[in-house]
Every structure is written in C-alpha cells, then in structure tokens.
Amino acid sequence: MNAARLNGQVRIVGTGLLGTSIGLALREQGVDVVLANRSPAALRLAVDYGAGREASSEDSPALVIVAVSPDSTAEIVAAELIAHPEALVTDVASVKAGILADLIARGADVARYLGSHPMAGREKGGAISARADIFLGRPWVIAPHAGSTVEQERMLEDLALDLGSVPIRLEPDAHDRGVALVSHVPQVVASLLAARLLDGQDAVAALAGQGLRDTTRIAASDPELWIQILAANAGPVAHILEEFRHDLDGVIEALERPDAPGAPTRVAAMLTRGNQGVARIPGKHGGDARYATLVVQVADEPGELARLLTEIGEEGVNLEDFRLEHSPNAQIGFAEIAVLPEVARDLADALIGRGWALAESRR
Incomplete structure (x- = not known):
C-alpha cells in the first residue's frame, strides 16, 4: 500500500460512479474516507463495496468532495461549507463557472471552496460501475478563483496525484470552454449519430464495425445527467456546435455536387484537418506518434x-x-x-x- 500524499480525513458526498471510485482509490492508500448520500441504498452499496465508512457526527474531515449531479452541486457545496467550517470543499462536477457563480449568489464562504473536475468517467453510472483505477493517467482540473489560495490548490493536487491523475490548473471559464470541445460536444455528436441507427434496418446495424462503435460509445450515457450538463454549459457548447454546423454544411454542399470545381479539395481538406486534430490529442487514446x-x-x-x-x-x-x-x-x-x-x-x-x-x- 502506497502512502497517500493527502493528509486528514476525506468526506465524500454522493456515492455514484465518481464518488465511489474516489473512495475506493483513497481507501487503497489507507485514507480515512467517510461517505454520505441522500439515498440509503446507494450509500450502503458504496460502503459494502469498500469505498469508505458511513459518515457520523464525530467526523472531522479536512477535505469534502461533493460528487452529486450538476443541478444539485451548488446547494450541497453550500451546505457542506456550513457543516464543516474547518474543511476545504471541492466538487467534481463537469462545469465550474456556473457553480462558482451560484455559490457567490447564495452568500457561501467561497474562500473555502475550490472546484475541480476529473476528466474520467464511464458510460454507465452508479457505485456498481465504480473502479479505483478510473483516474489513472487522466487529467484532473483544479479551477482556482479570486478567493482560493495556493495551499488549497496543493491539497487538491495531492488528491489528484494520490488517484494517479495529472493535475491541471484552469480558471472556471477556461475549463468550461475546454470541456465543451473535448467532452460535451462529442456527447451531442455521438448521440446524434447513434440516433441515425433507429432509421436503419437490423441488417444494416449488424454491419457495424469498430469505427461506429468508437464514435458512438458514449451515446450510451445517462440522458438525465447529460441534460443537466448541457444546460449548465449551454453557451460554450452551442458556440462550438454552430461552428461544427458551418463545417458540416460545407461538406454537404461538396457531396451534393461532387463534380463541382473545388468539391474534392474541400472534402480532402476536411479529412486532413481531422488527421491533424487527432494528432493533437495527447496520451493513450490520441494519435500521439510516440507509440x-x-x-x-x-x-x-x-x-x-x-x-x-x-x-x-x-x-x-x-x-x-x-x-x-x-x-x-x-x-x-x-x-x-x-x-x-x-x-x-x-x-x-x-x-x-x-x-x-x-x-x-x-x-
């Protein structure tokens, strides 16, 4: 068992996929993890799974991690700030700017709040899908704001490193614009593509190869969760989709008149830019030429x-x-x-x- 960098007790509120996965990973390193959830059944499952123990009135966490749905995050963070006045409170929601603005509007003590976001997940949610290794090698965004401190950033950096993640600092607005491109728009595009299968015959769907499976895998994600995520980051997502629509219109025009001057060049340019874009994706699932x-x-x-x-x-x-x-x-x-x-x-x-x-x- 490796010794954790993180010191003190950790309280996790929300025992779905991310909350339970964090608990499992921290428990492997001997961290005292206490769990809370509004659903007794979901809490019991995470405890039985080994993600931590049930919270009690005697707990004194140094760090509180809120891992609930985006539309409940600000409410729960505000409550945890009041309940645990000595703790740093973070959340792992996939949007950051809106949550910070909501907390300020509520009059919450944002001097003890620092948002974060692990860029990790699975198509299926819930504690039953949790894994201690889900964060390995994945970016973990720390989103500093005017009221946060370097010491708080270091605590979340220790958390990320303990979970095998790569800590990255991004201000809340920059984070939301970034995830719109690399996470939220891909979800929309995958869902739209997968929906086209409903118009095809069963025999056509049986032809599906790995390309279709790769590009539609995340279309199996929870619609209720994604309605909340897209609503919370609607502006940046809509902006990128407008640009995507412009690119798509150009391809459609070229394909409708494939013999028109410049049409093959426009299609080739689109495919080439796609090659160049994939080559920019770092790490294990991109086109990194190191491998x-x-x-x-x-x-x-x-x-x-x-x-x-x-x-x-x-x-x-x-x-x-x-x-x-x-x-x-x-x-x-x-x-x-x-x-x-x-x-x-x-x-x-x-x-x-x-x-x-x-x-x-x-x-």
Missing part, C-alpha cells in the same frame, strides 16, 4: 484475450493503449496494442515466439 502499434490476431475463444494480455505483461512491456476489432460471428478478432517504439520490435518477436500471429506492425 508503435502491433495488431495481433486473437481467436474468438474463451480466455484467449486474457492470455494475450498476460503474456505481454510477462514480457515486461507496459500497454500504452489497447483496442479490439471484432466483427459479429467472425472466428478471430484483432487486438491493437500500442507500446513505446523502443520495445515494439522485441515484443513482436516475443509474441511470434509464443505462437501469436501478427497482422500488422506500425510505427
């Missing part, structure tokens, strides 16, 4: 994928990214393994030596 990719054939049999991952680990290689291509009823799938370039050749040789067939190797 090499091996494509391994995996038989569609129980245990084969687990065996592949185990054997990669036995070779002492860290997986930087992974995705599986598998068409319905196919006898094999293709596991795309991203690794550091300096280990790619040796790993390829080792896998071949273990009997795996490589379909492709890219650097």
Whole structure:
C-alpha cells in the first residue's frame, strides 16, 4: 500500500460512479474516507463495496468532495461549507463557472471552496460501475478563483496525484470552454449519430464495425445527467456546435455536387484537418506518434484475450493503449496494442515466439 500524499480525513458526498471510485482509490492508500448520500441504498452499496465508512457526527474531515449531479452541486457545496467550517470543499462536477457563480449568489464562504473536475468517467453510472483505477493517467482540473489560495490548490493536487491523475490548473471559464470541445460536444455528436441507427434496418446495424462503435460509445450515457450538463454549459457548447454546423454544411454542399470545381479539395481538406486534430490529442487514446502499434490476431475463444494480455505483461512491456476489432460471428478478432517504439520490435518477436500471429506492425 502506497502512502497517500493527502493528509486528514476525506468526506465524500454522493456515492455514484465518481464518488465511489474516489473512495475506493483513497481507501487503497489507507485514507480515512467517510461517505454520505441522500439515498440509503446507494450509500450502503458504496460502503459494502469498500469505498469508505458511513459518515457520523464525530467526523472531522479536512477535505469534502461533493460528487452529486450538476443541478444539485451548488446547494450541497453550500451546505457542506456550513457543516464543516474547518474543511476545504471541492466538487467534481463537469462545469465550474456556473457553480462558482451560484455559490457567490447564495452568500457561501467561497474562500473555502475550490472546484475541480476529473476528466474520467464511464458510460454507465452508479457505485456498481465504480473502479479505483478510473483516474489513472487522466487529467484532473483544479479551477482556482479570486478567493482560493495556493495551499488549497496543493491539497487538491495531492488528491489528484494520490488517484494517479495529472493535475491541471484552469480558471472556471477556461475549463468550461475546454470541456465543451473535448467532452460535451462529442456527447451531442455521438448521440446524434447513434440516433441515425433507429432509421436503419437490423441488417444494416449488424454491419457495424469498430469505427461506429468508437464514435458512438458514449451515446450510451445517462440522458438525465447529460441534460443537466448541457444546460449548465449551454453557451460554450452551442458556440462550438454552430461552428461544427458551418463545417458540416460545407461538406454537404461538396457531396451534393461532387463534380463541382473545388468539391474534392474541400472534402480532402476536411479529412486532413481531422488527421491533424487527432494528432493533437495527447496520451493513450490520441494519435500521439510516440507509440508503435502491433495488431495481433486473437481467436474468438474463451480466455484467449486474457492470455494475450498476460503474456505481454510477462514480457515486461507496459500497454500504452489497447483496442479490439471484432466483427459479429467472425472466428478471430484483432487486438491493437500500442507500446513505446523502443520495445515494439522485441515484443513482436516475443509474441511470434509464443505462437501469436501478427497482422500488422506500425510505427
């Protein structure tokens, strides 16, 4: 068990996906985590899961983390500031500027409030979907404001580091504009694309490959939660969608008249800019050229994928990214393994030596 950087007791209000995941990760490091939730059943599930113990009147938290729905966040933060006058209170909602403005309007003691936002999540919510490793390698935004202090920022930085996240400082307005682009608009676009499947025949949907699955995965997210998120960040989201609409109109015009002068060039320019945009995405799921990719054939049999991952680990290689291509009823799938370039050749040789067939190797 690694020692936590964070000192003192942590109170988590809200035991859904993020609240329970934070609790699980902190408990692994020996932090005293107390949990609260308006729903006794949801609280009991998180406690049974091992995310912390039920809160009591004897608790004295140094940090309170509010992990509730966006439309309830300001109300709960204000109540926690009153209930725990010695604690720093943060929240993990996906919008920041509106919550801060709401707290100021309520007359809350924002000198002890500092918003934050882990850029992590899953399509399915609730404590049952929680994972202690959900934050590993993911950005954790700390949103300083005029009333916050450097010491408070350091406390949240310790929290982020304890959870394996990468702390990033962004002012609330800058945060909201940023997540509109990288999170909120993608949700809208994915949902609109997935909705087109309702107009197709079942046989057409059965043709879906990994490209469609990748671009619509988040369309399975909770509509009730996303109604709140989009309403709270409506301005920045609408602005980006207007620009998206302009780009889309240009592509439609070019496709409606594909033989018109300049039409192929406009489509090519759109695709090229897409390549350039993907290349700017850092980390494990972007187009970062630091990684090499091996494509391994995996038989569609129980245990084969687990065996592949185990054997990669036995070779002492860290997986930087992974995705599986598998068409319905196919006898094999293709596991795309991203690794550091300096280990790619040796790993390829080792896998071949273990009997795996490589379909492709890219650097």
